[in-house]
Amino acid sequence: MSALQTCSSLIYLISAICYVVGVHLMRSPKTARKGNGLSCVGMALAVIMIIITIIVGGKIDAAGWIALVAGLAIGICYGVVKGRKVKMTDVPQLVSLFNAVGGGAAATIGVFDYLQVAAGTRLQLILSIPVVLDVIIGGTTFSGSLIAAGKLAGHVPGKPITFPGSRLCNGLAIIAMIVGAVWMIGYPQNYWALVLELVAALVFGLLMTLPIGGADMPVVVSLLNAFTGLAVAFAGFVIDNQVLIIAGALVGSAGTILTLQMAEAMNRSVANILAGGFGGGASDSGASDDIPVNVKETSADDVGLQLAYAHNVMIVPGYGLAAAQAQHEVAELAKLLTDHGINVNYAIHPVAGRMPGHMNVLLADVNVPYEQMKQMDEANSMFENTDVSLVIGANDVTNPMARKSGNAISGMPILDVDKSKSVVVIKRSMHPGYAGIANPLFSADQTHMFFSDAKKGLKDIIAATKQYLDE
Amino acid sequence: MSQQLYSNLAIFVLSLLVGFEVMSKIPATLQTPMMSGANAIHGVVVVGAFVVAAEANNWGFYILAFLCAFFAAVNVAGGYTVTDRMLGMFDRPKGGKAPAKDNKQDGGEQ
Known part of the structure; x- marks a missing residue:
């Protein structure tokens, strides 16, 4: 050395x-x-x-420097600006996008190395297995994460996308990957083997992610994150660099554990989520059979009255709150009530806001005290003594259908909002949530619906509540 | 199997085990920042971009080097920026209001 x-x-x-x-x-x-x-x-x-x-190595030429520095400069500017400017509500898709490019970079290294071998510059056959794995995993996470980001951002429909023969296509993509892998290892001078492998991996990433419903997306993003770690580790084998191997393997295994924990929080198994996707998402069809009929509507004035005379209020924030950027309003309402001696807590489902812990981040952003943020188990023990539960833009995480079998969210742990004495749901419409099924909570006896955008609705409620409190 | 490949394989397997060990049960609150933080760590692939650029010697390779550097730089720079921003929110004094900070945050988000 x-x-x-x-x-x-x-x-x-x-x-x-x-x-x-x-x-x-x-x-x-x-x-x-x-x-x-x-x-x-x-x-x-x-x-x-x-x-x-x-x-010191002195091998790099001027054009190499230009390519490197230009790529780095543009990438750093883009990454930092995006990271600084992104709204906290849009973080999940940004993480998925960053993950996609990480996988893309790892795949690029594999492609580069293979082309060098093909060009006769280097011949290290023993390293062709990591190259193949690098290209497969990197390519899959690149396209898969882009689709996941698109689904989270709403550019790609969140519903499971399936088409006749999608299962067959999956099978073909897998076969193509295996054929490509054998071809690449056996005949390391062939460009077409690389093209086949790369295209098969990209298509497989696409097919893997498209049929998975939006509700499962956080788990998929986390899984793809772990995949990227592995791709980076294999890229480390390819260029014989230990720091890539260590960091990649670390992210690969730590990311896997994180994925399992997230899946556990939703009471789904990772295999179940992926297989459900592969199976064509048939479980979602026909789930909208029992659309609630007797929904009671209410006004801001009535909600204000209920809140002003309550002792214990539980706020149940969901994605709708995040999407409407209403976290400031909800904090203002909570402070108003707390200042008048009313107990206010937040019931936070582990996957509220689409990603585990995302809601905590949003609320911490507007200075909501930690002690008011109750995690699911603690919150569920409090609902029976809750006078008013204010559900803001949350749907699936409160759906009692999860306790029954045979639907898309069966077995998912939920917040027992239906156990509180009175429930007010602020929601824009009766549209079903991410899981695509109706919510019987909305037609329950103690529930009133307040149809409004979360931000505007909360402003009206704050004004109404002030009238009834001594202000 | 060469000595080099063997030691790389050993490092790989042991690092996997360290990853499993270091990542025991973490609170749901930190799962999103943790995912983002892990995401930033695999941005170490940027080191590979340098290696690719150093060995590039024709136009196709220069383009690959550019792509690789761009992808990796977005991953690493963006990853750390957004993770730090998320975690910064947990730094505020408990229960205390910080109006000045609040305004700043608003400005940053628009």
């Missing part, structure tokens, strides 16, 4: 330690930000080291 190699190996080791300790620190709210900072330091070390390495 030359001095430079020794130095770079040690630096990469330090940077790997930073990632591991960083992830460890991120498990607690108190140290989470430090953890992320530490992993960022590790990243900076690795980048500085590789810059020194390629400068």
Whole structure:
């Protein structure tokens, strides 16, 4: 080992330690930000080291520098601007987009290496297996994450998209990937093998994600995140760089655990989610049979009256609140009630706002005190003593249908909103939620519907409540 | 199997195990930031972009190097920025209102 190699190996080791300790620190709210900072330091070390390495190596030519610097500059600007400007409500699709490009970069490395072999520059046959895995996984996560981001952003319909023969297409894509893999390993001089493999992987990512319903999307994004980690690790094998292998494997396994925990929070198994998608999402059809008929509508004035004379109020925020950017209004209403001695808490479903923990982030953003944010189990023990539950733009997570079998959300843990004495639901329309099924809570005896945009509705309710409180 | 491949494989397997171990039960509150943080870490693929650029020697390869650098830079820069922003929200004093900060946040989100 030359001095430079020794130095770079040690630096990469330090940077790997930073990632591991960083992830460890991120498990607690108190140290989470430090953890992320530490992993960022590790990243900076690795980048500085590789810059020194390629400068000393002297192999890179002017055009290589231009391509590298231009790509990095544009990428950094785009990433930082997007990261700074994004509304907190749009974070899930942004994470999915960042994940897609990560997979894309890993796949690009595989493609590059294979083309070098094909061009006769290098011949390292033993490394062709990582190359193949890198291209397959990287390509799949690239297209899959783009579709997931599109679904979360609403550019692609959130409903499961299936077409006749989609199962057959899946099978064909898998066969094409296997054929491509064998071809690439057996005849490493063939461009067409690479093209076949890349196209098959991209198509497979597409087919894998399209039939999965929007409600399951967070789990899929997390799974694809873990996949990208593996793709990056295999890219590390390809270019013989340990820091890629360590960081990629770390994200691969940690991401898998995170995925399992998210799936557990929704009481779904990962296999179930993927198989459901592959199966064609047939379970969703015909689920809208029992549309609630006797829905009672109410006004802001009536809601204000109910709230002003309640002792215990539970706010149940959902995606509608996030989409309408109404977190400031809800915090204002809660403060108004709290200032008048009314107990206010938030019941937060683990997957409220489409991603686990997303709602906590949105509410923390508007200074909602931690002690008012109740996680599902704690909230469920409080509903019986709740006078008014104010459901804002939440649907599936409150749907009592989850307790029955044979529908799209069967078995999903829900908030027992129907156990509270009175329920007010602020919602724009009777449209079903992400899971695409009707919610019997909306037609229950104690429920009143207040049809409005969350932001405007809350403003009206705040005004009405003020009349009844001594203000 | 070469010595090099073997040591890489050993590192890979052991890192997988470390990942499983380090990621025990985490609160739902932190799952989104954690996913985003892990997402930023695999942005280390940016190191690979440098290697590709260093070895590129024709137009096709320069384009690949550019693509790889662009993709990886978006991943790493965006990933850390958005994770830090999310986690920054947990830093506020408990229960206390911070109007000045609030305004700043509003400005940033528009």
